[in-house]
Amino acid sequence: MTDPRPILFLDVDGPLNPWRAPVGRAPAGYTTLPMRPTGWEEPHPPLPVRLDPRHGPLLLGLGYRLVWASTWGPEANTWIAPVLGLPTLPYVDWLRPPYRASDGVHWKTRRLVAVADGWPFAWVDDEIGEPDRSWISRNHPGQVLLRCVDPAVGLLADDFEALRAWGKGR
Template structure:
């Protein structure tokens, strides 16, 4: 693993699955899928997921080492990656999920920074807030781009451009 290649910590719901889009209006380019990841077994109805197959090649072309940073964990390789044409990717294993942080940062933030271990990283998620930006700026010694995506729109062409340019060192960005 080349330590100069930045990591891309990628969430599923929000960036790839624009779950907040109006239910009757599937975003253009997206496919509607019904999935049953762990926790969505009957009698619960299957989970509706919208994915855009064009996102896979775009993600692979960004210049990052992609790591799933999602509650889907390794199941993203089963349910999400094949639809997008992605290879099997590493996934973060969360020590705890959905807990309240004493400093009010997102429950993923501390673990992402620890997992990056000083390496440059971008974090694409729909739940990044100002406290996360400040915490990352104080605690991560490398370059970081916490990148919030609107969960009603998902990743858009300009987002891919920004991420590609940041990975190439062409765009400053950071947690400050």
């Protein structure tokens, strides 16, 4: 039997890692951790990643099937999930490198709709725009919640409340 829960596609940088917050001033509750995912090995300095461990239990309590929708790919399970207390999660295989679509649709949008395959989903990212909303409304028959998060502050209480309400009310 298919899992009846809606999918929650999670981006890392922006929603979980508020990378645009001023240097040295992570939002309250966040810890800055030095990480070395693929591409950040020596001689590069460690990548400073800001994470709030309270987000893991909040995400798990939403009632979604959590799926990484980030360029971190499977490395989100190595670097991000343990800090948040999340189990190993499935991730979207992007199939090709990121690109900029000439129609303004984000490079993730088409792939997420394909992965959802008509299933209800929510998508949390810091780069969702009107072209994505429009394209998804024309190309995805299932219910959708698109939540654009400010990359300077990350996920906030109202984001979790919107996700919770949409998941229960669909």
